[in-house]
Amino acid sequence: MNKVKCECGHLNPFGTYLCESCGKPLKEDGNQLANMRYEGVARRSQTYRKSIVDKIWNFFSSVKVGVWIIVLTLIGSSIGTIFPQEMFIPPGRPASVYYYEEYGTLGQLFYQLGFHNLYSSWWYMLLVAALGVSLVIASIDRFVPLYRALKTQRVTRHPGFMKRQRLFKNTDQVSEPGVKIKKASDILKKRKYNVREENGNLLAEKGRFSRWGPYVNHIGLIIFLIGAMLRLFPQMYLEDHIWVREGQEVEVRGTGGEYSVRNDNFLIEFYDQEDERFREGLERSGSDVVKTYQTTATLFRQSSETIGAGEKEEVKQHQIRVNDPMTFEGFSLYQVDYKLNELAEFTFALEEIDGDSEGLEDVTFDVNLYDPESSYEFDNGYRVEIYDYFPNFTFNDDGEPSTLNRIPDNPRFIFEVFEPGEEEGELSFVGIQLNEALDPDNEYRLRMVDFDTNNVSALAVRRDRTLPILILGGVIFMIGLVQGSYWHHRRMWIQERDGELWVAGHANKNWNALKKDFEYLSEKTGIPVPDDQTDEKEEEAGTDEGVREDDGPAK
Known part of the structure; x- marks a missing residue:
């Protein structure tokens, strides 16, 4: 769209309310006070509305849309706290069950x-992405015109601009107005104002950085x-669990086979039931209470060139406790759970069903329940083969063994x-307290004669490379x-017009501080304190017609 040329010669984007340079009102809206929100400049979302790009831009630049995205995200996050997330349920138990x-x-x-799995679900990530897009578009839509207007503002402002400021006053003829303005310049510089002068007029500005x-x-x-x-990418964030049995070495997930850990020993200690310090609490619990449990673990490393072959290098040994993890290469292994006396091995003997097992005395064998032959x-x-094996037997939905x-x-x-x-x-078909022949004509059966157990330790594998970014x-x-809360942007305009002094002021917030600066300036120079035109309108109409400025996109 064509730009609008002001009488001062500055070209303003279409839709601009106040000239970016001199501040002349380019639109008559019938208000006494100027709308200083974003310095009255045009925003893209309020100007272009035709193409699909314009509609998408306008949609995401809306504060209401941003608020609704935040509300939906908060509702989803709240529902996700009703029950524990999958990462916090007992390891080894399927989430569906x-x-x-x-x-x-x-x-x-x-x-x-x-x-x-709320925080990695596609719809939650979509809400987060939409919120990010809304923040980017809303910020660009407001920041660029505001920055341009503040950068191009002139010292000498149009009379219409001065009259429409909330703080404004023009005096009658005064003697030596230039001397007063010069004295005001010196005083304001001492009060840390950035002072600019042009044609005998003055613009004093302070705290502009707070606008950003x-x-x-x-x-x-x-x-x-x-x-x-x-955190959706495994290379950036990993949260997993591994079960390591005593004496067993397992690969650390997420390392691509480069690192493995061995459970050398698992130790668990309980509070002493006879200790007077803990007796009352232990009696209330009704069971043994764990005092500490730890895994003495050894970390091994195999170079990427020889993964799957060759000797492994012992990196370190560490006693892993609940709040004392083993750390290496950005990974941490935490103690999160344990299981005592897990079944590890069965010993079977072959015998005849009729009781005559002559010649079968030596037919015994051990079956590793983790990795059976x-x-x-x-x-x-004689030969025995495992036709099928069900580590944690159940029947599936079709009634079949699983x-x-x-x-x-x-x-x-x-x-x-x-x-x-x-x-x-x-x-x-053989199991604990189970020995069934699948054919009534069977002559042999397998009897379990012994078993062995093992202690198992659950280690959480965590890697979080996103933490520095967060x-x-x-x-x-x-x-x-x-920056935006403890500082505020204050401006004073003092101009000489035909022997009169025109004084105006604007603050994006904390107007009382600006008024006190004007009062101090008046005491030192005699320049009158401008009137608060908002108060005057309240007295006349009983309402506040002033425009409150808020530069932030209110996300």
């Missing part, structure tokens, strides 16, 4: 709607939101026993908050 068993139908609905406080806030928020969204062969020619997970809490086996030289075997965003936000 845990929420229903612990919280019933509401828990199941919580899980199905994705609130169990809301936009510094927005920069901090945008950086913070970027940090929050980067597929076949066990014996010197007498397993909840790979943890051997309720192990069941389908064994196939082969006689020497035979190609067809006998199937039997801290940076928070620091910048606080700087903007202090």
